[in-house]
Amino acid sequence: PVTNLREKEVPTAITPAVSKVTEKIPTDQVAQFAPKLRRVAYIWSPQLIDLCNLLPRVLHRASRVHTLIESYGLLTYGPITVLPPIEGGKEHLLTFHSQEYVDLLEFLNEEEDSEKWMEKKEEFGISCDCPSFPRIFEVAKMIVGASLTGVQALTSKEYQVAINWTGGWHHSRRDEAAGFCYVNDIVISLLKLTESFKRVLYIDLDLHHGDAVQDAFAHTSRIMTVSFHKYSPGFYPGTGSVEDVGYGRGRYHCVNVPLEDGITDVVFYTVVKRVMFEVQKAYQPSAVVIQCGADCLVGDPMNSFNLTLKGIGNCVDFILRWNLPTLLLGGGGYHTPNTARCWTQLTAVALGVRLKSEIPDHQFFLEYGPDYQLEITPSNRPDLNTKDCLRTTVQTVFRRVRLVFQVLSIGNWMLVQ
Ligand SMILES: CC1(C)CN(C2CCCC2)C(=O)N1c1ccccc1/C=C/C(=O)NO
Ligand SMILES: [Zn+2]
Numbered sequence: 001p002v003t004n005l006r007e008k009e010v011p012t013a014i015t016p017a018v019s020k021v022t023e024k025i026p027t028d029q030v031a032q033f034a035p036k037l038r039r040v041a042y043i044w045s046p047q048l049i050d051l052c053n054l055l056p057r058v059l060h061r062a063s064r065v066h067t068l069i070e071s072y073g074l075l076t077y078g079p080i081t082v083l084p085p086i087e088g089g090k091e092h093l094l095t096f097h098s099q100e101y102v103d104l105l106e107f108l109n110e111e112e113d114s115e116k117w118m119e120k121k122e123e124f125g126i127s128c129d130c131p132s133f134p135r136i137f138e139v140a141k142m143i144v145g146a147s148l149t150g151v152q153a154l155t156s157k158e159y160q161v162a163i164n165w166t167g168g169w170h171h172s173r174r175d176e177a178a179g180f181c182y183v184n185d186i187v188i189s190l191l192k193l194t195e196s197f198k199r200v201l202y203i204d205l206d207l208h209h210g211d212a213v214q215d216a217f218a219h220t221s222r223i224m225t226v227s228f229h230k231y232s233p234g235f236y237p238g239t240g241s242v243e244d245v246g247y248g249r250g251r252y253h254c255v256n257v258p259l260e261d262g263i264t265d266v267v268f269y270t271v272v273k274r275v276m277f278e279v280q281k282a283y284q285p286s287a288v289v290i291q292c293g294a295d296c297l298v299g300d301p302m303n304s305f306n307l308t309l310k311g312i313g314n315c316v317d318f319i320l321r322w323n324l325p326t327l328l329l330g331g332g333g334y335h336t337p338n339t340a341r342c343w344t345q346l347t348a349v350a351l352g353v354r355l356k357s358e359i360p361d362h363q364f365f366l367e368y369g370p371d372y373q374l375e376i377t378p379s380n381r382p383d384l385n386t387k388d389c390l391r392t393t394v395q396t397v398f399r400r401v402r403l404v405f406q407v408l409s410i411g412n413w414m415l416v417q
Helices: 017-022 046-052 061-071 099-109 118-123 136-155 185-193 211-216 265-283 309-320 336-351 387-416
Strands: 014-016 040-043 080-083 161-164 200-204 223-230 254-259 287-291 326-329 353-355
Touching: 040 136, 040 336, 046 061, 046 136, 061 336, 099 118, 099 136, 136 161, 136 185, 136 326, 161 336, 185 200, 185 211, 185 287, 185 326, 200 265, 211 223, 223 265, 254 265, 254 387, 265 309, 265 387, 287 309, 309 326, 309 336, 336 353
Parallel strands: 040 080, 040 161, 161 326, 200 223, 200 287, 223 254, 287 326
Antiparallel strands: 014 353
8 A cells, every 4th residue: 555655754764774883882982883984976867767768678677776766765865965977978988889889879879760770780789689779879878978977976086985777788898789788888987997096896796797898808907807697508698607717917807706596695695705805805906896787686587596685785785895986886687676676775785874674655666566675585496506616616716816916916016126
């Protein structure tokens, strides 16, 4: 039953986790418990949402995500600032994509008849996985503009965390759309971040391997990419085995943690925490980008992992506690209400607040039935990840990541000589 509570009666849906912890502890000891209060930049504008609502495989997802976050009162909570995206232009896309690919997207923007120029489009990956649609070019520029606005917020040093839930399109290649990704806002953002930060760490939590981001930086040590993903015969994109470590100067700066179906919150969080602890120690990044694709959640049509908001929330919280400038991006996520739940929870994690379980009354309230709760329940499907298999994978990753530390220290040593 949707109660039409008046604005003033709606109880604040936010319990600052800090206040609970600190009320009983002498003030001088508070610092050690309270997560450092972070200034958070939330990239949003009505145009950004209207355009991203047009994405064919996630129709109207953008508005559900934003409206749920807004309904919890998170956008009027002290440490958050809403920043409108800068107007992304051709020049931004061209920092990664080829001229001919960008020209094709521009040409398709006005194109009504999606059957026309089929062979031309196929050549650039515009096909059934990545169908053309009206305003495709405006959407592409807006998404890239939003992620770059997040980068700008971090390089300005005014914000510790920047959030763009319309970004995170990790499969798009230089001259080809792939896996429903038309432009790679992640690669464009990482390139921009390396202008201000010496070592940038990319973490991909999406169900799928962050292949195009890894390949874009496989030959450099300026960016380290770490991807946790389902890896099994026939599953897209088919890359990202633990043996996939990068080449030349980029050797060992690609970390891949292949996983099987059914992984649960505790197992996933344990693996992510162990691997990321080693990576942080060895690589000592100065900035972080996290792709938070929500297709790893239980209930997603991908029907693969068995994660809930707790699992992915703990992973992001662990990384945010390093207190490094961090850009949070979206990505996959095909169960729209669960994706909105997930990214609302991650926004709260960035702010260090706890949300009430009841979904607040708002425009899309009825889509959160039948329980109208924020939390989602894991299924009792078997976890195909055996302890032995995970231990072997993690040990292999440890050995390689420690080599990164040696490369890094040799690098520093040579600088000193
Ligand atoms: C077309 C969509 C994106 C949608 N979808 C499912 C979800 C619900 C019904 C079909 C897919 O498997 N897709 C794909 C098809 C081909 C290649 C890749 C993907 C997904 C990539 C991804 O999520 N990367 O992070
Ligand atoms: Zn995905």
